[in-house]
Amino acid sequence: MTTIILGLDGATFDLFEDWLPDLPTINALIDEGTSSTLWSCDPPVTSPAWRCYATGKDPASLGVYWWRQLDRKTNTYVGATDIPLTSKCYWEYLSEEGDSVAIIGVPLNTPPREVNGHLVAGGPYADPDDYTYPASLQDTLESKFDYQLHPKVDPPSVDDPTTTGIVDDLEGMIHQRFDVATWLKETESPDLLNLTLFYINHLQHKAWDDDAVKQLWMTVDQRLSELIDDGDDVIIHSDHGLAKTERVFYLNGWLRREGYLQLRDDTKVNHAAASKVADRYSGLDWTDVVTTAWDTGRSTAQRLGVENLLSNLIPNRVRRSIPNGDSGGRIVDASSFEQRIDFEASDAVALPHGLIYVLTDDDARRDELMTALAAVSDGQTGTSVFTSIELADDVYSEPIPQDAPDLIARWTSGFEIKDINADEESRVFGPPQKFRADNRPDGTLIAAGPRIAEDAAINPHLIDLAPTLLHFHGAPIPDDLDGVVLDDLYAPESKPAISTPETIPGEEIRGDRSTSESVEDRLQELGYLE
Known part of the structure; x- marks a missing residue:
């Protein structure tokens, strides 16, 4: 008897509900057990969401809020890989209690740490040179399964x-992960098997409800049916939901326009000189010029079989400045914009997905900003951009770390909230760019099995899964978790339902930061840093 956890990045009922007749395994689990919206963290983004799931803690407790965040001491931006995970994952607590585990593909789980069993890191942070525990497992995966850690081509690029070719590549990765899960289940009989499919969401972001996405879901459904045995408990969950993108709101663009965000004077454009250049070359579209030059070089490199070499020779700052075909002509990269911010003169600066750092100590100015943001609406549709503007103190558990964003702006479904860099002062609204669908807080939870209640009335949050799974396996619950046990999810008269959870003191450990130098490049290619 195994507890099977299937994590599906970005899974949302709005996407797959109409496909359920063609997803018989998932459909049966819904009919036989409990299904519910699973509320993500703030913001509902892969980083930090998968760490929140694994630890049962909110972003403030972990000190991670997005893929990158502001270091207030230095007024520079640091990546989430620079912030080690010092909290234990729930499967580490299970390991200490003697339960055997097989953890495959959970993002942000890098570098791999010791467990009572096997662990395969996943997501964009996973280091191709060091992604398994025990280390010998990596050679086995590559020789036995030809294991592929990352896609050959990332769909958003x-x-x-x-x-x-792209769909086949992603489908092949799904099969590989299920092959590994099936092999470990048959040979090791773990008490808990956690399989997470991260890269499926990149096709969902770019293609949303296209038939190609449905094809991947049907593959998942088929392979899941082969993995489940009688007596297994099964939980399917996401880290966040998705919704079709109708409009883009440029938060830093709005902050600049309204006077809250200032750039340093020494970076201002010489408008007179720029005007002369524009007049002389008014017939040229410079986006097309740069893009054509890049595309020509890349296609030549592809023919010669040296595309990877070409990519490695070009500095990150140059590659990030090359406009993408659907980027609206963007040639200002994130690091360039960050270096131009006048932190002393600015009142606020934002990250994507509604994270706002207030740079002034004037509470009245902060309150004015909150009121102004709450009133922002799309001139085309009249729709309010945000559903609420919250103080971090009212969203996260206390104490709030110094480097936490001050405001959490929750947005209306259909908007994508960008960006770390604003192209031009007047750019506030725009059409969708890379993504046809972007993140939402309402994710998915489906659970069924002998110890799972049918049609339980629950209102679960992502951080509740760790304590719920700990008690599910009879393990004590650390007292520093932010999530709570979902008592109603357990079947009546089952052991977890009739027993009282024990608690133990929470424990911080030494965490190692990821050493993979390719992480930022991978995040950029995925469209996550724009």
Whole structure:
């Protein structure tokens, strides 16, 4: 008897509900057990969401809020890989209690740490040179399964992500992960098997409800049916939901326009000189010029079989400045914009997905900003951009770390909230760019099995899964978790339902930061740092 956890990045009922007749395994689990919206963290983004799931803690407790965040001491931006995970994951607590585990593909789980069993890191942070525990497992995966850690082509980096080659690549990765899960289940009989599919969400971001996405879901459904045995408890969950993108709101663009965000004077453009250049070359579209030059070089490199070499020779700052075909002509990279911020003169600066750092000590100015943001609406549709503007103190558990964002702006479904860099002062609204669908807080939870209640009335949050799974396996619950046990999810008269959870003191450990130098490049290619 195994507890099977299937994590599906970005899974949302709005996407797959109409496909359920063609997803018989998932459909049966819904009919036989409990299904519910699973509320993500703030913000509802892969980083920090998967760490929140694994630890049962909110972003403030972990000190991670997005893929990158502001270091207030230095007024510079640091990546989440620079912030080690010092909290234990729930499967580490299970390991200490003697339960055997197999953890496959959970993002942000890098570098791999010791467990009572096997662990395969996943997501964009996973280091191709060090992604398993025990270390010897890596050679086995690559020799036995030809294991592929990352896609050959990331769907967000191309105009048409539904081409056969890309879909086949992603489908092959799904099969590999299920092959590994099946092998470990059959040979090791773990008490808990956690399989997470991260890269499926990149096709969902770019293609949303296209038939190619449905094809991947049908593959998942088929392989899941082969993994489940009688007596297994099964939980399917996401880290966040998705919704179709209708409009983009440029938060830093708005902050600049309204006077809250200032750039340093020494970076201002010489408008007179720029005007002369523009007049002389008014017939040229410089976006097309740069893009054509890049595309020509890349296609030549592809023909010669040296595309990877070309990519490695070009500095990150140059590659990030090359406009993408659907980027609206963007040629200002994130690091360039960050270096131009006048932190002394600015009142606020934002990250994507509604994270706002207030740079002034004037509470009245902060309150004015909150009121102004709450009133922002799209001139085309009249729709309010934000559903609420919250103080971090009212969202996260206390104490709030110094480097936490001060305001959490929760947005209306259909908007994508960008960006770390604003292209031009007047750019506040725009059409969708790379993503046809972007993140939402309402994710998915489906649970069924002998110890799972049918049609339980629950209102679960992502951080509740760790304590719920700990008690599910009879393990004590650390007293520093932010999540709570979902008592109603347990079947009546089952052991977890009739027993009282024990608590133990929470424990911080030494965490190691990721050493993979390719992480930022991978995040950029995925469209996550724009």
